[in-house]
Amino acid sequence: xxAPPSAASTGRTDDSAQQRPVLSIRDLSITFSGLRALDGVxxxxxxxxxxxxxxxxxxxxxxxxxxxSGIYRGEGDIELAGESLEGKSPxxxxxxxxxxxxxxxxxxxDDTVLANVMLGGFSQTRAGLLSHMVLTLRSRREExxxxxxxxxxxxxxxxxPLAAARAADLPHGLRRRVELxxxxxxxxxxxxxxEPAAGISHTEALEFADLLTGLAERSGATLLLVExxxxxxxxxxxxxxxxxxxxxxVEGEPSLVxxxxxxxxxxxxxxxxx
Amino acid sequence: xxxxWQQVLSGLGSGFIYASLALAICLVFQGTGAVNFAQGVxxxxxxxxxxxxxxxxxxxxxxxxxxxxxxxxLGALIERVFIRPVEGSSPLVMLTVTVALLIGLQAVVALxxxxxxxxxxxxxxxxxxxxxxxRLTAQQLGAAAVVLVTLLLAGAFFRFTTLGLRMRAAAQNPxxxxxxxxxxxxxxxxxxGLAATVGAVAGVIFAPTLxxxxxxxxxxxxxxxxxxTLGGFESRGGAVVGGLVLGVAANLASRxxxxxxxxxxxxxxxxxxxxxxxxxxxxxxxxxxxxxx
Numbered sequence: 001x002x003a004p005p006s007a008a009s010t011g012r013t014d015d016s017a018q019q020r021p022v023l024s025i026r027d028l029s030i031t032f033s034g035l036r037a038l039d040g041v042x043x044x045x046x047x048x049x050x051x052x053x054x055x056x057x058x059x060x061x062x063x064x065x066x067x068x069s070g071i072y073r074g075e076g077d078i079e080l081a082g083e084s085l086e087g088k089s090p091x092x093x094x095x096x097x098x099x100x101x102x103x104x105x106x107x108x109x110d111d112t113v114l115a116n117v118m119l120g121g122f123s124q125t126r127a128g129l130l131s132h133m134v135l136t137l138r139s140r141r142e143e144x145x146x147x148x149x150x151x152x153x154x155x156x157x158x159x160x161p162l163a164a165a166r167a168a169d170l171p172h173g174l175r176r177r178v179e180l181x182x183x184x185x186x187x188x189x190x191x192x193x194x195e196p197a198a199g200i201s202h203t204e205a206l207e208f209a210d211l212l213t214g215l216a217e218r219s220g221a222t223l224l225l226v227e228x229x230x231x232x233x234x235x236x237x238x239x240x241x242x243x244x245x246x247x248x249x250v251e252g253e254p255s256l257v258x259x260x261x262x263x264x265x266x267x268x269x270x271x272x273x274x
Numbered sequence: 275x276x277x278x279w280q281q282v283l284s285g286l287g288s289g290f291i292y293a294s295l296a297l298a299i300c301l302v303f304q305g306t307g308a309v310n311f312a313q314g315v316x317x318x319x320x321x322x323x324x325x326x327x328x329x330x331x332x333x334x335x336x337x338x339x340x341x342x343x344x345x346x347x348l349g350a351l352i353e354r355v356f357i358r359p360v361e362g363s364s365p366l367v368m369l370t371v372t373v374a375l376l377i378g379l380q381a382v383v384a385l386x387x388x389x390x391x392x393x394x395x396x397x398x399x400x401x402x403x404x405x406x407x408x409r410l411t412a413q414q415l416g417a418a419a420v421v422l423v424t425l426l427l428a429g430a431f432f433r434f435t436t437l438g439l440r441m442r443a444a445a446q447n448p449x450x451x452x453x454x455x456x457x458x459x460x461x462x463x464x465x466x467g468l469a470a471t472v473g474a475v476a477g478v479i480f481a482p483t484l485x486x487x488x489x490x491x492x493x494x495x496x497x498x499x500x501x502x503t504l505g506g507f508e509s510r511g512g513a514v515v516g517g518l519v520l521g522v523a524a525n526l527a528s529r530x531x532x533x534x535x536x537x538x539x540x541x542x543x544x545x546x547x548x549x550x551x552x553x554x555x556x557x558x559x560x561x562x563x564x565x566x567x
Contacts, residue, residue: 069453094455106450108443118436119443123455125436135435143436186455 022047022081022190022222028067029246030074037063038074039246045190045239047081049216050223052233055243061226062103064243065192068224069093069100081189095123097189099221103198105179109168113159113178116167117150120182146185153181156215173200176208184219193225197232209235234258280408281529282522287414289521290421291484294476295491295498296505296513297425298469303507304445305465306357308368312375314495316352316470317477318488319379320345322387324478325394325486334397338478342471349470350463357466358459384488396482417479424475425514428468432510441465493540497524500543503550506560515559520546 021044028041038060045051053061066072070090078085080096088096099120107116125146131139154160157177162170167178176196183191196212197205209232216223216236227233233240234254241251242263250260257263295313302310310316320341327337356375360367398416402409432438444451444461451458477491484490501520505512524542527534534541550557 071449071453090452091455091457094453100453102450106447108439108446111439111442115439119439119451119454119456122436122440139436146436182454 020047020082021045023068023224024077024079024082025064025068026077026079028064028074028076028078030063030067030072037246038067040076041243041246041248042076043241043248043251045222045224048220048222049238050212050225050236051239051241052237053224053226053241053243054228054230054233055249058245059243060246061243062194063246065100065194065226068192069098091123094186097186098192099183099186099188099190100192101176101179101183101194101196103195105172105175107167107175107178107182109166111167112163113154113165113167113170114147114150114163116178117154117159117181117185118146120153120185121146121149123186149185149187150181153184156184156218157181157211173204173208176200177211180215184215184221188221190222190224193223193227195227196225197227197229202229202231205229205232206235208232212236276407277529278526279406281525283405283408283410284414285522285525286518287410287418287521288525289518290418291476291480291494291517292497292501292520293425293514293517294421294472295494296501296517297428297510298473299498299502300505300507300510300513301465301469301472303502304510305441305462306353306361306368307365308357308372309499309502309507310375310469311369311372311495312352312379313469313473313498314491315376315379315383315488316345316349317473318486318491319348319383320470320474321394321477321481321484321486321490322383322392324481325392326387328394329392334395338475341478342474345470345474346467350467352470353463353466357462361462380488387488389488391485391487394478394481394486413482417483420479421476424472428472429510431468437464496540497521497543500546502557503547504557506557509557509559512557512559516557 023045025044026042028038029036030038041060041064053064055061063072067074068078068085070085070088070093080093080098083096085093085096094100108119125139125142151160151163154163157180159174159177159181162174167175170178180191180193180196193212197208200208212223212225213236215221225233225237237254239252240254240257242249242257242260244262249262250257295317298313298317299310302308302313323344324334324337324341327340328334332340352375356371357368360371396413396416398412401412403412403415404410405415432442440451440456441461441464443454444456444458445465448458451461476494481490484494497520498517501516502513503516504519505514505516507513520543523546524539527542528539
């Protein structure tokens, strides 16, 4: 899999890229009918690897994702690799390199796995609408290229043998992989994963965790995930941000987060002690 | 037996009109969730435009190409101007807008071209062909062939091109399509444009049979709505099959069911809509869908 432009050109060995966070959230707040869903949240997501956001139900995790991907417009600022996302539409943010998966995978049911994965790559195509309508050489070349990139993404997710399968026929765990492969085709800088372990068994979740770790290393994309499964988070995340009632409780390495008394009280409880 | 065969074939011929309009209605419904009651009158406007060009000396086929391009632009424009502002509104709002479009466009057509019926010459000549014992006019056969090719092209476009894939994604789940960097607004306008083009093919190619008048597509629209209900609004192929079935059924009913006759042919679509909604509301090829509260 080719790495995304920023990470690819600078690589992991480049110190300046290592130091510059892929995502900076500054003083982010949003209110729904008087309820402050996010309240002055600030933290950085370092470039590369997996960062996790955890917190109890209603802590504001999915709201945070919706603000990053542009579905909600909050107050404060969000920067992607130093570039402010203010005023940018969801589709402009996707084009800048933010890909996303959902709690419930949203696939085109009647289509093949390949077609679903290809859908992720259109932010990279340059041929115009007219060019696609009359099938010019350029649009066909781009399509061939897109098919190749889709095959690579499916390979990364172990989906190549299922390329021709219908999305509707796949079990939940595989649907998640299709969605993730679709996100990767765009060669994103940042992939937002909304509860990737929801609805799959504990064993599957641990397998998925290993897949994510490998993915972060091989794809060059930074993964930011919201997750309930503490086991999965502790296994994959390089850094963890903990939210509670819309506020950032603590942010840091897993070992630090595990021992923070506020986190123990707010969320981890017995799970962290065991 | 020969007469039955004759009735089936000529029913199939009219079925192609309903199939094209039904497909156009489905394309719009899948994209914007609106049942476009103006689909018929949009095809009427295309037929009038073709009549204007041909009666000014233009070759029929050149006129058809120009009219298709103009219809595409008109369809996309209608989406931009009238539908986009109410996108995502309740079905009742959509219904009001498309019925208003129907009345408004009908008035515009009458203002520009008047109420008098006009005649468009058939591009296929006045001959007839015998098909396994039944006699079909060259116009019937030619029009069916042109529409069949259009339907196959439309199907191939949706199934096999990446643009068709993006349009399906935008129609099925606009929110997640936006996050995949798909320009949903543009895809919906494209869908309306294509629907108008498919409808225009039927309107222009069948104009020599139907006669060009402001109400030329009225009964076809009813049969097309019944066809889309029968096939399922979610299924493009189902709508086409529904149109062909309805064409044959309406023709057979008017010939063989005592008391129906050609005047009461429109009983058939109403009966079909009623029965389908009662027995299988999602249509023969549709899927049951639910909306999360």
